[in-house]
Amino acid sequence: MRTDKFMKDLKISKKKPSYPISDRLNKYLTEYNRNSKITILYDDLLRFQGAITVYDKDDIDTLWVRVYFSEFDREEIDLSLKKVYSRLHSDGNVTANAYLNIDAIDYCTFGNSKPFRVKIRNIINDNYTYFYVKKADASRIYGLELEQMLSPYQLNFMVHGNTLIEEHIAGIPGDEFIKNNLPDCSEREKSQIAKEFVKFNERCMIRLLGDMRAYNYVIVPTHDFDHVVFKIRAIDFDQQCYEGKFKVYRPQFFKENLKLVQLVAKKFTQESIDQYKIEERSIVAKRMISYNDRIAQLLDCMVNDEISNTGNIELLKSKIYDHTLDLEFKKSKNMGEILKNALNFVKRNYEDMNTQDF
Template sequence: MSEERMMSKKKPAYPVNEKLDAYLDNYNRKIEIPIFYEDLLRFAGSVVVYDNDGEDTLWVRVYYSDSERQEIDLSLKKVYSQLHSDGSDRIFQYLNIDAVDYCTFGNSKPFRIRVRNILNDNFTYFYVKKTDASRIYGLELEHMLSPYNLNFLVYKDTLIEEHISGIPGDVFIKDILPSCSESEKSQLAKEFVKFNERCMIRLLGDMRSYNYVIVPVHDFDHVVYRIRAIDFDQQCFEGKLKVYRPQFFKENNVMVELVRRKLLVDSVDQYKVEERSIVAKRIISSGKRIKKLVNICKNDDISLPENVERLGREIYELTHDVKFKRTKTMGQILHLALDFVKRNYQDVSMKQILERRIKLP
């Protein structure tokens, strides 16, 4: 199935409602920042950014007039300090804004800011985007339900996101995967199964290979690979369940084939159960925080009615839980999906406890 048919052509940006705004304030995600997304749009010109092979990266490096450059640099240093430090100006003298890049590809049209420490030449990135409620739900769910914590800030219509390090999935598949050992390929296949399951459970869509990164972790005498989502624009929007399963995008065909070749069906089922159990444990350990977020999402408008109706119907066909067919919002579907995973985990755990008790003398 082509992406044109799988995905909507254009996803609208949804505003942050009062309850979500209060949630962000309560959990220190909301903070006054000295620059807005629109301020960065006032660039005087730009040049194309090419990669090491001379290919267009779809990013352009923007520059500003002398009258605005100094103020923008100072504001971006303040944002960096708020995101990564205590918000004070003590570190400004050690920072340099090396580049401001703008991406015209995709929904979010982000700015990528490169910040360098002039004492040691270490550098990092952060992103400035337009605020979108879908994206915020996606970031928060990733923070609570994935193995990774996320750092981001919101102020009015501007969203600041930290950079997620890793090798872009499409680059890894093309340049690195062919030279991986057979054991590394098996481990990657396992990780893709778990990533696929995690995305479906929490309704994170559009995980094509360039929307996630692969992170190599050196562990004793071998390398372990992890897969991390880096794009959260398509949280709880599309009506087709396939959009929330990375295996159905053609860009991931190589990974799907890797799973087919390296894993037995029983192993795939085992890894799915493991991932559901891990997500269930995270739901339980997140306590009131995830409950508050999902309750806000249940009453929020972050998709189209026809998408909600179709997704509820498709998940019902998968789970046979009639509640999915009665949902009116994407937040209600998300609530039922997470509750379904949690209840199944708790039911299995209680069954095991009872079985152990019966076996006691």
């Protein structure tokens, strides 16, 4: 992995427009049980009366503000959010609502989606979790669905009109982990993290998920017998198939990830890096085969949708052609076709390898 000037020069669009959900995508979401009737919409939460800044344990501004509502609105909003939680995590049965409490509603003005973060607590056992209320953006929904099918992780979300409800993805934010946890990791753990970063980098590139700077993914430690296993998981899907710069889809080129890139260079030879890339491509190809019909339907939605601009499309297909020398990319007319050709490229290579004699 390179640690050259491209890490300093790489920039993405300051503001990505929000794209509406097409009729075709809406039908897809209904078929796969992602559409759900809910009693509160994103715009309803914008009726807050005021807000206070949320600071972390070190008194640093988190860029979130805690909002508050009028007494009349708060009662209605709390009840609706409890119903949303029940639909998201259960069968929608409201009998448990009496034991739930909405502890906080936070709003973030940083980034494209401007989400609300809802903290909900079980008052009997004091366990709590979060979920997010966001504007429904077609790019993000495509990103969530591709994460569900092409990554090792399951995602729980639902859509209603212009509102997207997402479950919280638990983990240590990448920037915090790199700063506070990575220096204390053992050499064995650092090697394992480096391996995961190579695989994460490859997976993002294959499915064209952009802007994986350190604060847009989490690192999830899991204790396994006598050691800790680290996984890297994306948490922001706004930049799915939008940017024209190919490097935006490769986390290794963001300066925020420099320490992980340096770790990879320190721990692995190029042969090992190539091995882990091949492993990840094979895993993605296997997932494509297992989700064959569903991913074909999603790609059909993308091919018939507008989720980027002409300049980005022309630049990206040119850059990927330079990377692969596959003429299919030059024929691509939109981002959906570029992604479809990228996934087919990976799938063909996997199938060709599996037809060779041992």
